[in-house]
Amino acid sequence: MSIPSKNRDFFEIKLDFLKDNTSSHFDVYANLDNTKVTQNQRPSIGTNPDADDLLLYAKAPYSWTHREISDLNSSGISSLYVKEDDRKRFQRYLRINEPAPEVDHSLEARFRIVQVEELGAHLIETSFLAEIDDDLVGKLRGVAGDLSNCLREDPRSVLHLKTLADHDLYTYIHSVGVGSLSTAIAMSLGITDPTELANYAFGGLMHDIGKRDVPLNILNKAGPLNPDEWEHMKRHPDHGTRIVTEFETPQMVVDMISLHHEKLDGSGYPFGLSKNEIPIHVQIATVADIFNALTTTRCYHRKRTRFEALMFMKHHLKGKISAEVFKGLVRCLATEEQVVPPASKVA
Numbered sequence: 001m002s003i004p005s006k007n008r009d010f011f012e013i014k015l016d017f018l019k020d021n022t023s024s025h026f027d028v029y030a031n032l033d034n035t036k037v038t039q040n041q042r043p044s045i046g047t048n049p050d051a052d053d054l055l056l057y058a059k060a061p062y063s064w065t066h067r068e069i070s071d072l073n074s075s076g077i078s079s080l081y082v083k084e085d086d087r088k089r090f091q092r093y094l095r096i097n098e099p100a101p102e103v104d105h106s107l108e109a110r111f112r113i114v115q116v117e118e119l120g121a122h123l124i125e126t127s128f129l130a131e132i133d134d135d136l137v138g139k140l141r142g143v144a145g146d147l148s149n150c151l152r153e154d155p156r157s158v159l160h161l162k163t164l165a166d167h168d169l170y171t172y173i174h175s176v177g178v179g180s181l182s183t184a185i186a187m188s189l190g191i192t193d194p195t196e197l198a199n200y201a202f203g204g205l206m207h208d209i210g211k212r213d214v215p216l217n218i219l220n221k222a223g224p225l226n227p228d229e230w231e232h233m234k235r236h237p238d239h240g241t242r243i244v245t246e247f248e249t250p251q252m253v254v255d256m257i258s259l260h261h262e263k264l265d266g267s268g269y270p271f272g273l274s275k276n277e278i279p280i281h282v283q284i285a286t287v288a289d290i291f292n293a294l295t296t297t298r299c300y301h302r303k304r305t306r307f308e309a310l311m312f313m314k315h316h317l318k319g320k321i322s323a324e325v326f327k328g329l330v331r332c333l334a335t336e337e338q339v340v341p342p343a344s345k346v347a
Ligand SMILES: [Fe+2]
Pocket: 207, 208, 236, 260, 261
């Protein structure tokens, strides 16, 4: 057990904040003095314990069971302590253990897609912090189906997605945006098969899932990466491929995850593939990924307007991305006319 030195480095959490059958990705400290008080003499929240009384109780990652939480409760422990450095991890723990946002399926597609986006971001965040199991993958597939249904009902609902995200939420919101936009581009290129479209949504949703294995300080760095950090970041397509191949995943989805940073001129990673070595569904995910990143606010660049982003892609990515797919992107963002055929029956 290690003893922290300064109590100002800690904040207090209520035992009630910890939920049964969850994992915490932050160290939790206990005030040993609390064990000496009885149930009705518990110290109130806000009490500052002497730092010397705090001991590392649960080292991250830690799985909390119902039994343990109720044992702590009956020992008179109502408060625990977390290091200030872990405050963001604790906040994420609270968020992912909140009930998932709900989707009202009776809403029109353009309103429903905003709720699906929230649910998708919540589930992607969960997949970054918790164990990825069949249940979670099933829910993510459900979100992909909901996204593609919204777009088939109303292709223009893609324009209602968020383009603002705080830094921590960026990757999660971005993933939903890429899922939606990949589907919308595929539709604008004439793809109508519902299963295929749901796979576009799923591939886009999962394309950056491998970032869960990139160290947080690199993922959340508020500036350009150094060469060493960049090497770590470039492994996320491999990490993602390894994660999803543990589950039954359609090959086109695996491709979208493993190859979305390849470029037609061979300048991409991880394999440096070129032209027809890169399947069309991957080329679509790449264009959706770049456009969404350019039009979303991040701490190190301002958000571009859709027009600015399209101009940037047209002038700076010529030869790197597919001109056909780029045209598809322009068509599905067009404001004047609905270029995509109306959806057939929505499942
Ligand atoms: Fe990526």
